[in-house]
Amino acid sequence: MRGLLVAAVLAALPACFDPDQPPCAFTCGIASKCPENYTCNKTDNYCHRNDFKGACPFPPPDAATPPDQSATPPDLAPPDLAPPDLAGSARPADGATDGARGG
Numbered sequence: 001m002r003g004l005l006v007a008a009v010l011a012a013l014p015a016c017f018d019p020d021q022p023p024c025a026f027t028c029g030i031a032s033k034c035p036e037n038y039t040c041n042k043t044d045n046y047c048h049r050n051d052f053k054g055a056c057p058f059p060p061p062d063a064a065t066p067p068d069q070s071a072t073p074p075d076l077a078p079p080d081l082a083p084p085d086l087a088g089s090a091r092p093a094d095g096a097t098d099g100a101r102g103g
Contacts, residue, residue, distance in 0.1 A: 023052040 021037065026047040028040035034047030041048045046056055 021049060023054075024048045024056040 024038075024041070024044075024046040026035060026038065028034055028045050028047055032040035032042070034040050037050050038047035039050055040046075041056075044056060048056070
């Protein structure tokens with residue numbers, strides 16, 4: 001009995017499926033192919049639903065302002081480094097402080 005109930009529910013599920021079918025939201029494919037119930041409109045290269053008459057209700061293109069490129073870009077070079085101070089820091093390996101003096 002339970003199996004029969006599950007089978008009845010599963011058989012009824014496809015009746016609930018109703019996908020959104022916009023008037024024209026797909027571009028025409030290769031060789032002007034479109035989904036079922038759509039025809040390729042050569043004027044705008046969009047698939048129009050067969051029962052839809054009129055122009056596609058596309059929103060106007062995005063007219064966002066381009067970023068300001070007149071500003072000077074930041075200096076991404078590494079900082080200038082001062083040369084190291086080597087005065088008085090070099091010592092001979094034998095421990096002597098001055099090679100001119102004898103031991």
